Amino acid sequence: MEKYNPKEIEKKWQEKWEKSDINKAVDFDKRPKYYALLEFPYPSGAGMHIGHTRNDSMMDVMVRLRRMKGYNVLFPIGWDAFGLPTENYALKTNRNPAEVTKENTDNFLRQMKSLGLSFDYDRIVDTTDPKYYKWTQWIFLKLLEKGLAYKAEMPINWCPKCKVGCANEEVIGGVHERCNTPVETKNLSQWVLKITEYADRLYDDLDYVDYLESIKISQRNWIGRKPWIDIEMQVVMPVQDQTVSNNTDETPDIESNNIDKDKVKIADGLRLLDRKSDDSDFKRIEDVKITIATSRPDTNFGATFVVLAPDCDYVEHLKKYMSSETISRVEEYSLQTSKKTQADRISEGRKKTGVFTGLYTINPLNNEKLPIFLADFVMKDVGTGAVIGVPGHDRRDYEFSQVYDLPVIRVVKTLDGKDSEIESIDDVQEAEGIMMNSGFLDGMEIHDAIPAVMDYLESKGVGKKVIRYNLHDWNFSRQRYWGEPIPVVFCDKCGTVPLPEEQLPLTLPEMSKYELTEDGTSPLSKVSEWVNTTCPKCGGPAKRETDTMPNWAGSSWYFMRYCDPNNDQALADKDKLDYWMPVDFYEGGSEHINLHLLYSRFWYKFLGDIGYASNNRLSDEEAKKILESGKIKERHQEVLKGREPYLARAIHGIVLGEGGVKMSKSLGNVINPDNLIAEYGADVTRAYMLFMGPYDVTCEWSDRTIIGVRRWITRMWNYIGKQIDVLPTDNDNATAPILNNTAGNHEDGLEKSDKISDIGLAVKQLAYEVEEDILGLKFNTAISLIMKFINEHEEDLLNYDSVLDLIKIMAPITPHLAEELWFQVGQPFSVHNSEWVKYNVSDFKKSTVVIPVQFNGKVRGRIEINVDADEQSVIDSILADSSLNRNLPEGKYKKVIFVPNKIINIIV
């Protein structure tokens, strides 16, 4: 056998594979299908990241094994190529983004092939290809047609640096996630998708899928469905003028107003009346009510004030009933608030500020008078923008109460009975507890009190239960060039007109420069010959929409396109979708478990609803029945068609640079897989990626231990090579490896028999264990198993069948090496088409087993016993064993715990 030369054999087999069809998925094949989906990469100029290398290699191993196990595997790849980095790069170098993209995807493709990844390269999809985005645009038109896309003048997050509107999701801690610039608010007319209409189904249908539990929790939290109650409260104003001073900078002259200093509190120059004041001190302002929203009405007996968001609509209405001085204070405060960015608020440490309006509302539970404040800690778009302040049981309310010296009342005692005064923020009790000081709620647990008080308020006609979501509609407009044009025109006569389907794709015009505009509109707005068009409805002059779609659009349905990538009649053939969908296993990063998952689930559901995702969708009732009958696992595929795109979803760990920092160009710690492949070969590189650590755990890059993997692979090559060399060969053709030798044992004189040799059995057991590990995504231990095997059996000789078995075991992990050895041993192309090792699990049973012997819970030795030996016989053996029985003087003991074939523990 030649020396192991990965460069030569890897190139040779990659070329052969490319010409063959061994990796092709076969539509409608009778074998069971397996759809393994990998999040398609963004083809950046830097090429494949080591993280891609690792994840792709892992999936490749799993998929290769599944093919050998008899599955018809769909393992596709594509490019999520629209988006800012490419556009910014093109802007900087004044090149066409399409050209840059082509360069990048070519590079990725080369790298993937050089790793020997077994994608079905005939099914590549590219989101920037007009043949692809024609259908992205088509889906948008369908959404528009069904009323799920609308245009709204809405405040958007505006990044002043990128000059682009960002989705809430792209704003992290008040700054744009891409460039870390604090975002501003700007009003722009935006396309918005009504994902909230699917909120319940996106929430509930998680019961049908088999994601990691943490992913489901994350999805549910993001949707944030919670029961709330909106409580309508009457606004009242004090009968008497409450002004204390014209100038807050001066100490109010309490004495001269005959106000008792100890009993009266001052807020923004106004006297603050006690919440228990008599009704006659106030007059109702007819028809003026505010609706506060809360999900914790259980604590409302402890309410002592009400707070409005400074920019909410109530403020304008209430101004009529405020003094001019208060109005100017309110306006000043609102102005200051509007200038603050989220980042400002965070940097201020969320210090509470506010303004007293001089007005009050009446708590319907106890008729107490609650002063109304404005404060910027209340958000306009959460609930109704008006909240009821319960300082005893909400930390923010407590902080606010301290600013105005408002009363703090405990209405929930702790589970262990603590009911003392709330005197500091640490006493504020937000979670679990028992109601007190709360009238008819007293003694209830908070979880019981919530529905009870909701029912009460609703029955009194002052409250209305509402389900609210954290999820907001999806801002679908980007003021950018490098995205899918939104296929809509604006006509003076006909208004907003969707392009007719025949006019799709609406392609991006070529531009000489891709500069951004100062007013924040898309660069497309400058291409007048593209913008100015005719109205498809009336034929008159019209202008095209110049905003483009967000990056999320193309990735929201690519998994469907893979099923039928070249279809020009439909986004994909429905029978093919029925055959391949749902995705059996979706592999990806944690960064996409919220939005991408939500968006793509939404689109798939929508397409299912309008009949484009499946021919065989079960009705909701049938699906529910299956879920309730507990047969969901068996009938997963059936239930998910047209309903949920992914059956299972996992999250890979990421690869950090040395020292645990992220790899980045600026730090210069990026590892290029090309260099690894050049130095060690693809098989070693792949295997090392797997051996680094478990699939789902973050690991730090280090190339120190790659040497161990190379040693192992070289040893495997030499070991199997040696076996092939000593196999009996055809005498007429001594130089060629045996071609037709199917003889069992090559040890002379050994009789052929059906019985497998010990070593042959060990190989089969190895195959079984490696298979278990690979399918369980435990790639690192799969390799350990093979390492251990060769450590133990390096001197042993294998027969022909066992050599084949061992090559097969290597095939998923080191596909090139296995293919070459398969060829050397004289088997026809390709090992990757061969059937996985056949074994019989019952053959692996041994007749004896070694178990640890414990005395008083401490291991003092081991003993070999017959499998399934009973307790007494084990004790007898221990008594007979000179190294063990000295722990048992006179053979006396108190108690024995015996776990058959596992352990024996003798209490002396």
Place this chain on the structure above:
RNA sequence: GCCGAGAUGGUGGAACUGGCAGACACGCAGGACUUAAAAUCCUGUUCCUGCAUAAGGAGUGCGGGUUCAAUUCCCGCUCUCGGCACCA
């Protein structure tokens, strides 16, 4: 603050539903081969006491608990990572 994940030798990491902690690998030490180096191979390698390849003790982030037995289960913490966040 909330949600999620995690913490095991010098290092990466094993240990299935509670049953031999440290598999496998790196590194290190010693040895073989070699003029030498690389490569390769062999031996040892959790820590402590011991001449020990004798025997014993400690040990899976920290403190408790359950159990014959805990890395694994329970209670209370600490720290690290990821996500969300004035969601009332």
